[in-house]
Amino acid sequence: MRFPLCLGRAFAFAAFAIAAAAVAACGADPTATPTAQPQATPTPVPQGAGSLVIYSGRGESLVDPIIQQFADVTGIDVEVKYGGTASLAATLLEEGANSPADVFYAQDPGGLGAVESLLAPLPADVLQRSPEWARSPQGLWAGVSGRARVLVYSPDRVPEDEFPADIFELTDPKWKGRVGWAPTNGSFLTMVTGMRKIWGEEKTAEWIEGMVANGATIYPKNTPQVAAVAAGEIDIGLVNHYYLYRFISEEGEDFAARNYHPSGGGPGALVMVSGAGILSTAENRENAERFVEFLLGTVAQQFFAGQTFEYPLVEGVNVNRLLTPLDEIKRPDIALADLADLEGTTAILRDLGALP
Amino acid sequence: MPPVFIWLPAAAIGLLMLLPPVYLLVRTLESGTAGLDVLFSMRTLGILLRTVLLVGVVTAACAAIGVSLAWLTLRTDLPFRRVFGMLTALPLAIPSYVFALLVITALGPKGMAQGWLEPLGVDRLPSIFGLPGAALTLTLLSFPYVMLPVKAAMQRMDPAMEEAARSLGRSSREAFFSVTLPLLRPAIVAGSLLVALYTLSDFGAVSLLRYQTFTWVIFIQYETAFDRSIAAALSLALTALAIALLIAESRTRGNAVYHRVTPGAQRVPHVASLGRWRWPATLYAAAVVFLSLAGPVALLIYWVVRGVTAGEPLDLLWSNTVSTIYVSALAAGAAAVAATPVALLTVRYPGWVSSLLERLAYVGFALPGLAVALAFVFFGASVLTPVYQTTFLLVTAYVVLFLPASVGATQTALKQVSPRLEEAARSLGKTPFHAFRLVTLPMLSKGIAAGAALVFLLTMKELPATLILSPTGFRTLATSVWSAASEAFFARAAMPAILLIIAAGIPTTLLILREQEER
Numbered sequence: 094m095r096f097p098l099c100l101g102r103a104f105a106f107a108a109f110a111i112a113a114a115a116v117a118a119c120g121a122d123p124t125a126t127p128t129a130q131p132q133a134t135p136t137p138v139p140q141g142a143g144s145l146v147i148y149s150g151r152g153e154s155l156v157d158p159i160i161q162q163f164a165d166v167t168g169i170d171v172e173v174k175y176g177g178t179a180s181l182a183a184t185l186l187e188e189g190a191n192s193p194a195d196v197f198y199a200q201d202p203g204g205l206g207a208v209e210s211l212l213a214p215l216p217a218d219v220l221q222r223s224p225e226w227a228r229s230p231q232g233l234w235a236g237v238s239g240r241a242r243v244l245v246y247s248p249d250r251v252p253e254d255e256f257p258a259d260i261f262e263l264t265d266p267k268w269k270g271r272v273g274w275a276p277t278n279g280s281f282l283t284m285v286t287g288m289r290k291i292w293g294e295e296k297t298a299e300w301i302e303g304m305v306a307n308g309a310t311i312y313p314k315n316t317p318q319v320a321a322v323a324a325g326e327i328d329i330g331l332v333n334h335y336y337l338y339r340f341i342s343e344e345g346e347d348f349a350a351r352n353y354h355p356s357g358g359g360p361g362a363l364v365m366v367s368g369a370g371i372l373s374t375a376e377n378r379e380n381a382e383r384f385v386e387f388l389l390g391t392v393a394q395q396f397f398a399g400q401t402f403e404y405p406l407v408e409g410v411n412v413n414r415l416l417t418p419l420d421e422i423k424r425p426d427i428a429l430a431d432l433a434d435l436e437g438t439t440a441i442l443r444d445l446g447a448l449p
Numbered sequence: 450m451p452p453v454f455i456w457l458p459a460a461a462i463g464l465l466m467l468l469p470p471v472y473l474l475v476r477t478l479e480s481g482t483a484g485l486d487v488l489f490s491m492r493t494l495g496i497l498l499r500t501v502l503l504v505g506v507v508t509a510a511c512a513a514i515g516v517s518l519a520w521l522t523l524r525t526d527l528p529f530r531r532v533f534g535m536l537t538a539l540p541l542a543i544p545s546y547v548f549a550l551l552v553i554t555a556l557g558p559k560g561m562a563q564g565w566l567e568p569l570g571v572d573r574l575p576s577i578f579g580l581p582g583a584a585l586t587l588t589l590l591s592f593p594y595v596m597l598p599v600k601a602a603m604q605r606m607d608p609a610m611e612e613a614a615r616s617l618g619r620s621s622r623e624a625f626f627s628v629t630l631p632l633l634r635p636a637i638v639a640g641s642l643l644v645a646l647y648t649l650s651d652f653g654a655v656s657l658l659r660y661q662t663f664t665w666v667i668f669i670q671y672e673t674a675f676d677r678s679i680a681a682a683l684s685l686a687l688t689a690l691a692i693a694l695l696i697a698e699s700r701t702r703g704n705a706v707y708h709r710v711t712p713g714a715q716r717v718p719h720v721a722s723l724g725r726w727r728w729p730a731t732l733y734a735a736a737v738v739f740l741s742l743a744g745p746v747a748l749l750i751y752w753v754v755r756g757v758t759a760g761e762p763l764d765l766l767w768s769n770t771v772s773t774i775y776v777s778a779l780a781a782g783a784a785a786v787a788a789t790p791v792a793l794l795t796v797r798y799p800g801w802v803s804s805l806l807e808r809l810a811y812v813g814f815a816l817p818g819l820a821v822a823l824a825f826v827f828f829g830a831s832v833l834t835p836v837y838q839t840t841f842l843l844v845t846a847y848v849v850l851f852l853p854a855s856v857g858a859t860q861t862a863l864k865q866v867s868p869r870l871e872e873a874a875r876s877l878g879k880t881p882f883h884a885f886r887l888v889t890l891p892m893l894s895k896g897i898a899a900g901a902a903l904v905f906l907l908t909m910k911e912l913p914a915t916l917i918l919s920p921t922g923f924r925t926l927a928t929s930v931w932s933a934a935s936e937a938f939f940a941r942a943a944m945p946a947i948l949l950i951i952a953a954g955i956p957t958t959l960l961i962l963r964e965q966e967e968r
Contacts, residue, residue: 146921153924153932154941172921175932179672180819184917186677187823188830193838193921207675277669313656316936317553324559343759343940439673448669 142168145380148185150178150199151367159396163387169380178204178279185211185372195375196384198237200367201279205234206433213373216382222389223406227366230430236366237388238397239404241422242284243334243352244361245319250328256353260361261296263329264303273310273318273327276447280315280333280365285442286432288360291425294441301445322350331361335402338415358423366406366429451798452881458790459806466809466849469816470688472824476681488686493666497690500662503583503655504648504694510588511644512637514737515595520625521730523603525721533734534600535957540741541593541906542953544927546653547946549586550934551745552577553657561748583660587648589741594647594903595640598858601899602636603629605865605892621721635707635864639857642698643903646691646815646853663687664817671819684820691815695808708867746950749943756940763944766929770948773909773925774955776840780847781905781956785897787848788855793885795856796863810856813849818913821850825918843918850914851907855900862896863889902956909949926952 149156153175164171176184178200185192185208192211199205205212212233214220220232227236244260250271257263263272275281288297310327312318318330319340334352341348355361369388371381387393394405398413405412412418442448450456521527522534540548555561556577563574575581610632614624630637655662667687670680723730757763791810795803813821825846829837836842866889874884910927919925926945933942 152936153929154936154938174916174919174921175928176916177672177935179675180822180913180917182675183671183677183819183823184826187826191830191834191837203675277673279672282673311659313659317657320553321558324557326558339936339938343756343761343938345759435673435675448673 142170143377143380144170144172145196145377145384146194147171147173147196147198147384148181148194149173149175150181150197150204151175155401156198158400159388159393162392162396163384167380167383167387169383171384179207182207190374192372192374193376194372195377195381196369196371198367198369198388199234201283201365202229202234202236202368202429202432203279203283203435205229205368205370206430206435208370209233211372211374212370213375213378215371215385219382219386219389222386223366223368226426226428227368227406228430229370230428234368234370235385235389236368236406236429238367238394238401239364239406239419240280240367241334241354241404241417241419241424242280242361242363242365243332243354245322245330245332245337245350246353247322247325247328247349248351249349250325257355258357259355259359260331261292261300261303261359263309264300264307266307268329269307271328272304272307273312273321273330274304275312275314275318275331276442278314281331282435282438282442283365283432284331284360284363286434286438287363287425287427289434289438289441290427290431291360298441298445301442301447305446319350323348325349333365334416338402338413352417354417354422356423358425360425362423362425363427364404364419364422364424365432367403451794454882454885455790455793455798458787459794462787462791462852463806463809465845466812466852468828469813469821469824469849470685472827473681473685473688473816473820475827476678477685479678481678485682488682493663493683496661496663496666499580499660500649500664500690503580503587503660503662504645506580506584507587507591507648508641508645510584511592511595512641514588514592515640516599516630516633516637518592518734518737519596519599519603520629521734523600525723525730526727527723527734528727528731533738535954536738536742537596537734538593538902538906538957538960539950539953540590540745541903542909542949543590543745543946544653544910544912544930544949545586545590545651546657547930547934547942548590548745549582549654549657550939551748552582552586554748555744556582578659580660582658583655586654586658587651589737590654591644591647592737592741593906594643594854595637597899597903598636598640598861598896599633601858601895602633602861602865604895605862606632632707636861638698638701639861642694642811643814643854643857645694646811649687649691649694649815650817652817663690667817667820677823680820684816687815687817688812691811692808694815695811699804699807707864742950746947749947752939752943753947756943759940761940764941766926766945766948769924769926769929769945770952772923773927773949774952776844776847776915776925777905777908777952779840779844780851780908781901783844784848784851784855784904785859785901787852788859788900789890789893789897791852791856792859792863793889796860797868807856811853814851814853818850818911819917821846822914822917825849825914829918838918838920840920840923843915843920846914846918847904847908847911850911851904854903854907855897858896858900858903859893860896862893862899866892898960902960905956906953909952 147160160171160173181197182204185194185197197205197208214232215235220228220235223235228234285297288300312321315332316336318332319336321327322330323340337350337352369385371378371385375381389407391407391410394407394410397403398405398410402413402416404416404419439448518537522530522537527533553560556574563571611624611628614628615621619627650664652664652668655665664687667680667683670676670683791806795807825842829842833842870888871884874888875881879887912927912931915925915928926949929945930942930949
């Protein structure tokens, strides 16, 4: 047996890795307050338009084209870290003042709410592009695109005369075993928070108990529910509106599911937003403001309407023809900033056995 | 007292492995009693039992499949055994949530299998959700954790022992069960431990297949409540569970000796003739390859084709492929180097220090990737700012996450090397380091390579740490798969998933080629 050459090189790397590991370990004393001030990052002196670091909780496959367009138009060197909204929020909280991020672009207000202590107010002219119901009252973040809660149903198994006027009807025994939900999904939790505002705690608890009693099938998130409706596993799912159109565009018009906005309004007709905020420690504040402004500009809003099947939030941009126009949805009158009490919502779901 | 070249790096690695538990402790202490409330609720205890059940089923199934395939592809006249040997390692590269999606598509309600069976009058299949689906998925994905180290151990094993048993009148089968299998025990146990801990830490498969485990509960805390302290408390509890597993494992270990004790050269092992079992065995191996690899790949190709015909662009993701292979190779090399002193210390110098180190080495693997990643954010952003969000820190995190894969394989190899050989070199005037370099290391190289290959495959599909700790703008195939799949763009997710499996062929092919070279 011969001695493999690569091991020699591996050992050179070893010395390096281990030395570094030792350095890392030395800094690991949790009781020591970090004495060293965060070092000035040795980024090159901004040339021309400078740079921008975005933490995006929205998927790359959705928003990368529009971010690229921003980079091309402005000449700004844009770097994006993609991840789940919740894990990026946790990352920002761990990073604290040392975060390299300039902008946090989140899938839902819950994620932005969790890091509110790290955000700086947006300039008034940028903030006001977003409708009042869709932004933070302290001006810390602005809603960028709208996403409606919706019932995804099977046209084969749910005739029109059976459509529930609002989601409370889903607790009726006739829906036993026919409904799905995703109690751990961020949008769902936001809806339940809204429900507590609209219906009050008691009726909310009654609804959750009714759903549990009806054996609502638990899904980890929205997309599997849409697939499950088409596959005949459930008849109705509680989801956000845009997933259906992605399934239809991949699988064709005969995909066996459609959307329904509860005719009687209520929490099941809630419209939520994705949103963006600027970190108070942002090194590229000016570019960050330009970016949020861009997201709320016509070009980006048209992109959301056309490409991601979301609702544009700015005046003068038309909604996708496939969607129910926003003013035809019986949207409950509620400010999204009121939907921050996630803790209360998880507590009630936990008590009633819908969450661990 | 072990020589400096062993204890110094081993101690440094021990300290490195302490980072995640220290971070979790800091966060747990913040949470007050909220974490304890969740931990000790009846529901969580129920979930704990379910978790243990899943871990037990998956580990047993993986041990059975892993050992049988290792033996069939190495020691028998199984037709196409080299091809089988290579293909059976590849499922390790498939991310668990992708596999789960594929399982649901194929075996779920109104899935493909049901479509095929409908003409025969079957209109409802047994539900794939819950324990059956989760166990099936995790078994098909993780049996190579057992198979690879067992194969490496079989190659190092001296056939003389088996032959002695045969010459004393044992049948081929009796010899396998009374001699070969006990000699393979360290490898089987090391592999099974990896399977158990991987199952403990998996989130993708169990969430999609709706089997609630402990890790699932931890993720719910991060995802729904943005609560890092409750999640940290639960992660610490998970660590305790992992350590309990490790202690149970070491209790069963005893003082057995696995190396040869007499002088002499090792001979080429005897190849068993399968006889009339030849075709059933081929069918079995083919079934495993079909379920764990060929079927999933066919389905992924179908998704790509369906997407392309619907007008999706076909993106070959060249730069993502290159960066995936690059970081995975770095992680494999770093883990191999880090594992060697740990293995030397734990095998050659037993005692409380080395058993503590050994348990520490396994902690990262049992924790959810997100918890380990956040620990590195915690220390990285405040203390290690110059290396924060660099490839260096990312690779260090991979080492913390995947070290046991490498340590286990190296330890198993080391147990088969007689310390007498090192002693002989020492008595001839070599320093401990020289003796290690000239005698032990060459004999360990196969075990080290097997461990490095495992780390390579694990790193390739790693997601949470890659997303959070990589340099901004850094993309791997796994991040592309996740990004597309989480938004329901399945056609776009399929291409990088296929590339991931192709890239996984690199280390496995290299291992196989080396095997052939030596024959």
